[in-house]
Amino acid sequence: MIDKDKTLPNKIWPFIWHFLRGYKSLTIFYFTLAAVAGFWGPLNSLLLKRVINLLPTVTDGDISILIVPATLIVVNYLVIYNLSWRGIERIQAKFTPVILNCIIGESMDHVLGKSAQFYQQTLSGKTLKEITNLAHLVDLLIRTGAYFPRYFSALLTATIASYFANPIFFFILVVWLILFSLLRIFMARKLRILTTSQGLSESMSVGELVDCLYNHNNIRIFSRRSFENSRMASYLEKVKKDYQATALYALRMYSIQGWLFTILIAFSCYFLVYLYSKNLVTIGDFALILGLTIDTGHTAWFAVKAADPLNRALSIGQQSLTSLMIPLEIHDKPDAVALKCNRGQITFDNVKFHYKETEPLFQNISIKIKASSKVGLVGYSGAGKSTFINLLLRLYDITKGAILIDGQDVRDVTQDSLHTNIAMIPQDPSLFNRSLMDNIRYGRIEATDEEVISAAKKAHAHEFIEKLSQGYDSLAGERGAQLSGGQRQRIAIARAILKNAPILILDEASSQLDSFTESLIQESLWELIQNKTTLVIAHRLSTLLNMDRILVFDQGVIVEDGTHTELLILNGLYRKLWDSQVGGI
Ligand SMILES: Nc1ncnc2c1ncn2[C@@H]1O[C@H](COP(=O)(O)OP(=O)(O)OP(=O)(O)O)[C@@H](O)[C@H]1O
Ligand SMILES: [Mg+2]
Numbered sequence: 001m002i003d004k005d006k007t008l009p010n011k012i013w014p015f016i017w018h019f020l021r022g023y024k025s026l027t028i029f030y031f032t033l034a035a036v037a038g039f040w041g042p043l044n045s046l047l048l049k050r051v052i053n054l055l056p057t058v059t060d061g062d063i064s065i066l067i068v069p070a071t072l073i074v075v076n077y078l079v080i081y082n083l084s085w086r087g088i089e090r091i092q093a094k095f096t097p098v099i100l101n102c103i104i105g106e107s108m109d110h111v112l113g114k115s116a117q118f119y120q121q122t123l124s125g126k127t128l129k130e131i132t133n134l135a136h137l138v139d140l141l142i143r144t145g146a147y148f149p150r151y152f153s154a155l156l157t158a159t160i161a162s163y164f165a166n167p168i169f170f171f172i173l174v175v176w177l178i179l180f181s182l183l184r185i186f187m188a189r190k191l192r193i194l195t196t197s198q199g200l201s202e203s204m205s206v207g208e209l210v211d212c213l214y215n216h217n218n219i220r221i222f223s224r225r226s227f228e229n230s231r232m233a234s235y236l237e238k239v240k241k242d243y244q245a246t247a248l249y250a251l252r253m254y255s256i257q258g259w260l261f262t263i264l265i266a267f268s269c270y271f272l273v274y275l276y277s278k279n280l281v282t283i284g285d286f287a288l289i290l291g292l293t294i295d296t297g298h299t300a301w302f303a304v305k306a307a308d309p310l311n312r313a314l315s316i317g318q319q320s321l322t323s324l325m326i327p328l329e330i331h332d333k334p335d336a337v338a339l340k341c342n343r344g345q346i347t348f349d350n351v352k353f354h355y356k357e358t359e360p361l362f363q364n365i366s367i368k369i370k371a372s373s374k375v376g377l378v379g380y381s382g383a384g385k386s387t388f389i390n391l392l393l394r395l396y397d398i399t400k401g402a403i404l405i406d407g408q409d410v411r412d413v414t415q416d417s418l419h420t421n422i423a424m425i426p427q428d429p430s431l432f433n434r435s436l437m438d439n440i441r442y443g444r445i446e447a448t449d450e451e452v453i454s455a456a457k458k459a460h461a462h463e464f465i466e467k468l469s470q471g472y473d474s475l476a477g478e479r480g481a482q483l484s485g486g487q488r489q490r491i492a493i494a495r496a497i498l499k500n501a502p503i504l505i506l507d508e509a510s511s512q513l514d515s516f517t518e519s520l521i522q523e524s525l526w527e528l529i530q531n532k533t534t535l536v537i538a539h540r541l542s543t544l545l546n547m548d549r550i551l552v553f554d555q556g557v558i559v560e561d562g563t564h565t566e567l568l569i570l571n572g573l574y575r576k577l578w579d580s581q582v583g584g585i
Contacts (some may be wrong), residue, residue: 004251008110010325012318016138019102023095030091032178033084038153039083041299042161045291049165057138096142100135102324107131107324115329116395117356125210131322133236137317144306147499151303152494158292158299166281169289174295178266185570187253191308192315194249198242198317203323205235223280223573250308257304261297268293272360318430330397330415338417340439343371344533345406345503346392346422352400353391359386364401369549371406374529378545378577379535379553385537389505392535394418405503423483423501425509427537429492431480437472439480439491443498451498459494460517461487486517495522495526504529518543552572 009015019028019109051071057065061143111127120211163170212219212228219228272289273280281289346369354360362429363382370377377385390396391403394410403410431439440452440461447455453472456462464487468474480488489509505526522543536543545564552560552567553572560572567574 008106008325009369010321012137012321015317015321016141019099019138021528026091026095027568030095030146031149033087033091033284035149035153037081037084037146037156038150039087039579040076041295042152043076043080044073045158045288046161047076047297048291049284049288052287053282063270064482067580080202086095087196092142092146096139097107099138099142103135104131109491110328111324113328113331113438116390120177120325123207123211125213126203126207129206129212130324133199133313133316133320134324135332137313137539140310147306148303151306152298153298155296155303155548156441158296160183161520162289162292165289165292165442166275167286168275169268169293172264172267172271173293173321176260177296177300178265180257180260180300183256184307186252187249187256188311190504191246191249191253192311193559194242195312196315196319198239198246198312201235201238201242202316203320205232205239205509208232208235244313250437257301261301281386281550288413330394332414333412336412336414338415339405339408339410339421341406341421343406343576344406344421344524345371345403346390346503346525346533346535347370347407348388348401348402351391351398351403354385355387355396355485362398362401363556365403365556365558367551367558369535371533372531373548374534374536374546376547376550377553378539378541378544378574380551381539384509385553385554387556389507389535389537392505393422396537416475422503422505423496423499423503424505425489425492425496425507426510428478428485429488431476431483431488431491431580433475435470436461436476436491439476440494440498443495445501447498454492455494455498456491458497458528459490460520461490463496464490486514490517490521492506493525502532504532504534505537506534508539509536519534541574 009018044254047069051066051073054065054069111131111151159170159173159177162173207342208230213233219225249393266288272281272286278285348365348367351362351365352360353362365388377388379385387396392396392405392410394403394415397411405413405418405421432442437452438450440456441447443455444451445563449472453462456472465472465474474482476482476488476491482493483491493509509525526546536544536547541564544550547564550560550562550564550567554573560567560570560574562570568578
């Protein structure tokens with residue numbers, strides 16, 4: 001279940017706890033079971049010592065004395081090791097996908113709440129990689145996390161058992177474990193830095209790779225395959241270098257560990273032989289201590305071996321989290337209410353706005369658009385028409401002034417309610433790779449098939465959909481790639497017709513249509529926009545003749561405002577644009 005009211009923590013351990021806290025008892029049981037499994041090794045050594053010490057007492061083939069310790073060796077394996085470990089694996093099998101789904105679901109929900117600016121500045125491949133990094137971390141944590149309580153209890157029992165066998169060996173093991181841990185703590189710090197850098201370069205390279213996939217058509221028509229290959233090679237080279245640096249450093253750590261392990265065995269062997277020669281240890285003690293020493297060395301070794309990928313995943317996870325969990329730039333106020341849009345009057349009151357790190361685009365724009373009026377927005381490319389619409393949709397927050405719909409500031413209402421009341425047909429609509437039926441139904445999820453088809457007919461999309469072999473079940477392809485630009489626009493128009501919101505925005509909505517289809521659609525659109533406040537951006541000025549009012553933008557300023565005839569008489573920028581189009585024709 002996605003908990004929309006909670007923001008996700010941006011530090012890795014609180015982030016992981018956020019997902020585990022709903023399963024506290026299960027988590028405790030899981031780690032306890034793992035700790036129990038750790039008793040197996042030392043218990044086995046103790047039982048083995050018992051058997052070895054009893055062997056010389058076996059006489060005349062009477063082995064009854066061995067039955068109990070030998071049976072306990074089997075029971076120890078079956079219950080302590082086998083059963084508890086199978087229990088752990090069962091919890092892993094059931095629990096891992098549940099947690100992974102929560103992480104992917106909540107991270108996706110968080111990313112979908114990001115502002116338009118985030119998507120303009122971040123490569124989607126990079127974001128995808130970062131979400132999968134977090135999922136991978138928690139998967140790894142659940143799988144290998146069980147090893148650590150097991151290793152801990154194994155080390156604890158081994159050192160305690162060695163104390164009772166002979167305090168000298170207890171002392172050797174404890175000193176060795178301290179040295180080993182200090183070395184690891186010291187070296188792990190550098191390893192973390194190296195892995196963070198590796199994670200970043202991996203995310204960057206996946207981001208670039210996905211960007212190339214999106215631009216496959218550009219690459220083909222400009223014959224830039226080899227150019228892209230060598231460009232990609234520089235990112236991959238960085239990944240390779242970071243990978244090698246991390247792996248080689250880890251190798252150096254393992255060599256030092258190997259030496260430490262050798263020293264431990266050498267010390268233990270020396271003292272064992274020495275004490276045995278003095279009759280201070282039995283053969284059973286000899287076997288027990290050697291077993292415990294090798295067990296301790298191996299356990300410590302496996303523990304750090306398991307910790308390395310986890311450490312690596314933790315560093316990469318933290319790096320991913322830092323870049324994913326930057327605070328949302330646009331969020332609903334805590335007391336935001338639903339927009340009540342009865343009439344659809346729009347007011348820009350002294351609005352000042354600039355995109356991040358750019359010069360101001362709008363300086364004190366003030367304009368009132370009456371409810372149910374039809375307004376055209378025209379001007380040179382880059383004059384600010386789409387920005388005007390983006391501000392109304394609150395895709396960006398303004399720096400000064402206010403934008404009101406029916407007297408309510410767009411910053412005081414919930415974004416969901418704002419967007420429910422505005423239908424938008426964008427300049428270059430993109431579709432989901434789902435059926436055309438589902439793509440149109442996106443305008444109103446609860447619409448029946450008949451309503452969808454009726455909207456498609458009004459948008460003159462029905463004609464071409466019918467001719468497709470799968471009809472309304474045809475897939476649109478990634479971002480709608482299997483349709484032409486004009487067909488995509490007609491699907492977007494059908495979607496807006498179905499949505500039937502009180503405010504309608506058309507941003508060059510019919511620019512990719514042939515004149516015949518456009519004139520057919522104009523009729524349907526005219527029907528649609530009755531009783532709605534409609535903003536129409538168009539470069540083809542002939543499509544705006546029936547507008548109540550036309551606003552002319554020039555470098556972020558509304559320089560002219562009036563009907564088509566009034567603006568022609570004004571003999572300004574609109575006249576210039578009109579004449580150039582009429583002259584062109
Ligand atoms: N996300 C952005 N970040 C920075 N600058 C932007 C961004 N979007 C637009 N701009 C700049 O703001 C200005 C206005 O752009 P806008 O898209 O509003 O123009 P437009 O009038 O819709 O143009 P067109 O007719 O070509 O669609 C342009 O100079 C553009 O480069
Ligand atoms: Mg535009």
